Each structure stands twice: as C-alpha cells, then as structure tokens.
Amino acid sequence: MDERDRTGRIVQLGDGAPRREQDFEIVPNAQDRAALAEALGILAVRKLRFTGRLVPISRRDWTLEAKLGASVVQECGVTLAPVTSRIEETVRRRFLTEMPQVEAGGEVEMPEDETIEPLPQSVDLTAVLHEALALALPPFPRAEGADLGEAVFTEPGKAPMRDEDARPFADLAALRDKLAGKD
Template sequence: MNDTPALKFPVSVLHLPQKGITVTIKADERECAALARDHGLEAVKSFEARFQIMPWKKQGVKVQGRIDADIVQACIVTLEPLDARIAEEVETLFVPEHSRLARIRLDESGEMLVDAEGPDMPETFSGDHIDIGAVAEEFFELAIDPYPRKPGLPEQILPPDSMDTEVEKPVSPFAKLADWKKKP
C-alpha cells in the first residue's frame, strides 16, 4: 500500500449527530486504477463503501459499514486473471490521540496486555477529521485474497519427475556413533 491512499474522503467528526451520518464512497475510473496499482491487482472493476459514522463514548467515533468491490487478480499458479468479489463488513473505533482510551495497557512488569479474543484497541486521530477513504482502503487491502488460485487446480503442484524419485534422507551425525557402540 502506498503512503498516500488512492481514496480520500475526509469527514468532520467534531459535531456528529447522535444517530450519526451515512457516507457512501463510489470509486471513479481513476480511483479504481489507483487501487489496482497500489494493491497489486490486475484491475478494480468497481468499488463502493457505505459507512455509518456515529459518536462513541465522549469523544470517540464508531465507523460501521460495508465494502463491496469487484476485482481481477492473477492466479498464483497459472498467472491467469481471476475475477473476485470482495464483500467486507467494517467496524472500527477512533479516539482523539490525547484520549485515555488510546493508551496501551501495561501490567505491573511493563508488559503490554493484549487479549487475542477481545476487541481491537481504538485507532487515534488528530484534529476534527477522519479520512474515511483511507479507512475503506485499509479494510479493502485486508479483504484481498493474498494467494488467489484458479478453481480446480490441485493443492500441490509438483514436477512430474519429482514424484517418481525417492527422497533420500540425510544421514544422521549420530549414525556412526551407533555403529561404534555395537562393537565389542
């Protein structure tokens, strides 16, 4: 992913209504081309993100929604183009960078406490805007299959001559010692 996101959609979160606001992002042709280039795809045919942005706790922001995209990837085995569909649910929290909710929890020995099954820590933002386009692009990246395979291919593809030959096991460095121990 590039340092500058292909999608930019800053949203003011200073005075969000209690019900929140709905934001829809539909990528145009230029943005789809930038998404494909930045994420190593053959093409992005369509991209749409729809989010509900609402207040969370006192100063936090909750972003909830869905990303739908049609992409073309290269098969990792045959390099043929493969059509794929992304339908990703998104839910994330943001807090101002000075918020106590943004602090990393440490135990008495200074080790960071992480609950693998628990909720993620909120992301931080500065100022009064959050770039929802960058959020959408981040979750888009996470939804892309890193190893796309053409349907019907066997799991493991070996050269034909490698199946016929027996694999020679390496000789253990202790094999000679075993023979030495047997001698009277």
C-alpha cells in the first residue's frame, strides 16, 4: 500500500467498494505545491485546499462534490511581472456505470453534462485536484496597470493602419459626421 492509499487520496469506487459517503480534505505541503506549480508552468502555488465528499447516488454510481481554494502566482501576460490570483471553485464529478454508447459511423454522442465520467475502479483525488486547478487558472493574468498598447506595422512608404481604422463602423461614423456637418 503506497502513502496515497494511507492518506485516503485514492478511493475505491468499483465493485466491492464500501457504499458509504466519504469526506476528504487535501492540503498539500510546500514541496507538493512547488511540484504542482512546476507541472502547471506557473511561478507558485502559495495556498491550496481541496475539501469535499464522495457520495453514492445509486447501486453503483457516485458523485464527487468539492471546494477548491488556491492562491497562485503566474507571470503577467504583458510584463512578465508576478501576478497573484485567488481561486475559489466548486468541483463536481459524477461517476456513472452507464455512458453514451457508440453509434453508427463510430461517433459518440457527448452528454450535455460535462461533469459525467465513466465509473473508474478507483479515483485519485489528487489527480482531480490537479485537473480542477489547471482548469481554473486565469488564462491571461495581468499585472495592475499592464497594457498592451498599440502595435503599428506597415510597409515602408505607406500609412500605417491603426486600431481605430479597423473598427467595423468607423467609415460609417465618419460619413455620418460629415453629413451632419452639411445640414
């Protein structure tokens, strides 16, 4: 039995698993948070807590309901300065024995409920935590006051096109203003 089994981070769900509600709390240590930050390609995971419960919902199916709380540090997408973000997410997974079947043509119809997953023999709660955190990270963190500005590129000898020129109704607005001045 490895350490994760002793800490309750791998929970048996398949045949023969106990059919009772199971509470869990995972608070990774500094070394585990540093390894997770490296795996996610971010600067740091300062705080991390994953608490919840696994609940049997039928003879064989299960629901995982949890709260993810984290403080992460990422590079600003503009300046590369460190940006700290607070993440509070509700995590919900339903592990079901009956999933959509393969239909004619080899296509599988995806369920509308994205929380549904096939029932595994066991679930690694640490893996669920890592996935939930990866999905919750801000995709383009910005330091306070960071601005992309305006980049202007053109061929030599030609007038550059500015952001203002690319507006879809800029010409109509100019025409309206021109016509309004003639009245």
